Structures are given as structure tokens and as C-alpha cells.
Amino acid sequence: MKLIHAESLPNIPWEEPKIPLRDSPLWRYSENPVIRRDLTKRSNSIFNSAVVPFKGQFAGVFRCDDTARLMNIHAGRSKDGFNWEIEDEPIRFIKTDSEIPDSDYKYDPRVVFVEDRYYIIWCNGYYGACIGMGYTFDFEKFYQVENPFMPFNRNGVLFPRKIHGNFAILSRPSDSGHTPFGDIIYSESPDLTFWGKHRHVMAPTDGWQSTKVGAGPAPIETDEGWLLFYHGVLYSCNGFVYSFSAALLDLDKPWKIIARPKPYLVSPQELYELVGDVPNVTFPCAALVDGDTKRLAVYYGCADTVTGLVFGKVDEIVNWVKKNQ
Numbered sequence: 079m080k081l082i083h084a085e086s087l088p089n090i091p092w093e094e095p096k097i098p099l100r101d102s103p104l105w106r107y108s109e110n111p112v113i114r115r116d117l118t119k120r121s122n123s124i125f126n127s128a129v130v131p132f133k134g135q136f137a138g139v140f141r142c143d144d145t146a147r148l149m150n151i152h153a154g155r156s157k158d159g160f161n162w163e164i165e166d167e168p169i170r171f172i173k174t175d176s177e178i179p180d181s182d183y184k185y186d187p188r189v190v191f192v193e194d195r196y197y198i199i200w201c202n203g204y205y206g207a208c209i210g211m212g213y214t215f216d217f218e219k220f221y222q223v224e225n226p227f228m229p230f231n232r233n234g235v236l237f238p239r240k241i242h243g244n245f246a247i248l249s250r251p252s253d254s255g256h257t258p259f260g261d262i263i264y265s266e267s268p269d270l271t272f273w274g275k276h277r278h279v280m281a282p283t284d285g286w287q288s289t290k291v292g293a294g295p296a297p298i299e300t301d302e303g304w305l306l307f308y309h310g311v312l313y314s315c316n317g318f319v320y321s322f323s324a325a326l327l328d329l330d331k332p333w334k335i336i337a338r339p340k341p342y343l344v345s346p347q348e349l350y351e352l353v354g355d356v357p358n359v360t361f362p363c364a365a366l367v368d369g370d371t372k373r374l375a376v377y378y379g380c381a382d383t384v385t386g387l388v389f390g391k392v393d394e395i396v397n398w399v400k401k402n403q
């Protein structure tokens with residue numbers, strides 16, 4: 079298996095497994111949660127957040143719900159991917175067109191480098207949940223562009239390169255509430271304003287992914303297909319349970335699934351994943367990959383309260399996905 083377009087990341091946050099792995103090729107960071115809930119002055123919780131390599135170090139956009147329980151996204155920096163400094167104030171986007179509507183709230187950001195800049199995609203409050211989008215070159219100034227989709231939609235995730243000459247995105251049409259359904263849809267745009275060529279990618283099936291599914295971090299390009307980490311939701315007598323796994327999508331037609339496993343890779347099992355503002359949630363939003371060693375680190379929200387890290391090797395994950403269908 080080869081990674082395509084993957085840069086060297088020798089300083090990827092990393093820890094070898096401390097206990098033998100059971101049946102998943104991912105292991106948790108022994109000092110999880112890597113990001114605590116109270117890292118900014120007024121944060122109630124910091125979770126479902128996105129990080130990228132930036133100038134030899136790391137930068138990110140973080141979902142910080144404040145002590146009024148209002149949801150917003152904040153910029154942050156880290157030298158090592160473990161220790162983060164997150165701005166106390168939310169990002170103030172500069173509108174690229176004065177008619178771009180204000181956001182009632184922002185949450186669940188993803189950050190993806192495409193061509194010359196870092197795009198930020200988030201769940202944007204505009205008459206309910208829809209997808210918001212912006213970009214930055216430096217993590218200091220942030221610009222907002224048009225909302226790609228009308229309400230209601232969540233989990234917008236841009237591909238890291240154009241496909242068929244167009245920007246490509248995954249999203250999950252939803253309702254205005256907590257949405258007891260949800261499929262992943264693929265769309266393309268020539269200009270990041272007008273979106274079309276919508277294709278159905280993935281529906282819920284059974285077990286841990288029986289209620290809804292949604293894209294997680296930006297897909298990772300390999301010669302075996304796009305490796306897509308995605309969350310799946312099960313509805314139990316105690317509410318929703320969020321686990322995650324990974325699938326392989328066709329490189330040229332990403333709406334075609336090459337391999338999709340039956341089991342989850344990670345489900346809520348540790349106390350910080352089981353207990354919090356929303357119990358039983360593991361929700362991945364970002365992945366770092368070292369192109370040389372194929373080491374991978376995934377950041378995921380835990381119980382809507384803190385952020386965790388899991389590690390793995392891309393080869394082993396791709397093999398596991400193919401073996402466990």
C-alpha cells in the first residue's frame with residue numbers, strides 16, 4: 079500500500095502501544111484526554127476539533143463550547159501536537175462578500191489543505207444546522223465564503239485535492255434536531271459556491287452504524303483508494319452511541335465503496351468517552367499522517383467534553399478494513 083501526496087511528518091505526535099492490541103489496529107494515547115475541557119478561559123468543553131501540520135509545527139481549529147454552553151470555533155497552535163495553546167476568543171471571520179449571512183453558532187470543524195490554503199468546514203447555524211466554509215493562509219486571518227449547502231446538513235468534509243477538476247466534499251443531509259437518520263453524500267463544485275453532481279456514498283447498515291453515518295477527517299489518499307474515517311451511530315435505550323471506523327472509497331469515483339468493515343475501530347470504552355456532557359461519544363475530526371513511515375494519529379472528540387488521540391499505521395488499517403468486511 080502506498081500513500082499518495084503525503085508529506086513527511088517526522089514529528090507526528092506518536093506513542094508505541096503500551097499493551098498488546100486486541101482486534102483493532104488503533105491504540106489510545108496513554109495520557110488521554112490530550113486536550114482537557116478547560117484549556118481556554120471560558121471553555122466548558124473542547125472536542126470534535128481539527129489539527130493540521132503547519133510550518134514544522136501544528137495548528138488547528140477547535141470546537142469550544144463556553145460556559146454559557148454556546149458553540150464556537152477557536153484557533154490554536156502546538157509545537158508537538160500534544161500540548162496546545164488555544165485562543166480564548168472565537169475566530170472572527172472576514173466575510174468575502176458582505177451578504178454572507180452571520181452564523182448563529184459554529185461547531186465540529188474540519189481543516190483541509192487544498193492547493194494553496196487551509197479550508198475550514200464546520201456545522202454552521204443558519205436557520206438550523208448547515209455547512210459553513212472559510213479559509214486561512216496563516217491561522218491568524220480567517221475568511222468566510224458562501225455556505226456550500228442549504229439547511230439542514232452536517233459533517234462537511236472537503237477532499238484534499240480536486241477530483242475531475244472540481245472541489246469535492248462529503249456531507250450528511252440531516253434535520254433540525256438530533257437527526258435519527260443520516261447518509262454520506264458526495265458533491266463537486268468548480269468554484270466553492272455552486273455545488274452539484276451529488277452522489278450517494280454510504281447509508282447506515284446495522285449494529286454500531288445502524289442509525290446514521292458521517293465523514294470524519296479529510297480522506298487520506300492511498301493507491302488502494304481514499305481511506306475515510308467515519309463515525310457511525312447506534313440508538314440504544316440510553317440514547318445515541320457514537321463509534322468510528324474506516325472505509326476505502328474509489329479514487330476516481332469516491333461515491334463507490336471498495337471496502338467497508340462490519341466492526342468499529344474505536345467505540346466509547348474509556349471513562350472520558352463514556353462520561354461527559356453527552357455520554358458514549360467517540361467522534362473523529364482530524365488525522366495526521368507521516369508520509370515516510372505511514373504512522374497515523376487521529377484526534378477525536380470524547381463524550382462532547384474533551385479531545386482524545388489514537389495512533390495506528392495506515393498499512394495495518396487498510397488491511398484490517400479489507401479483512402473485516
Ligand code: BMA
Nearest residue numbers: 126186256356359361379382
Ligand atoms: C452531533 C454533533 C456532534 C456531537 C454528537 C454527539 O449531532 O452535535 O458535535 O459530538 O452529536 O453528541
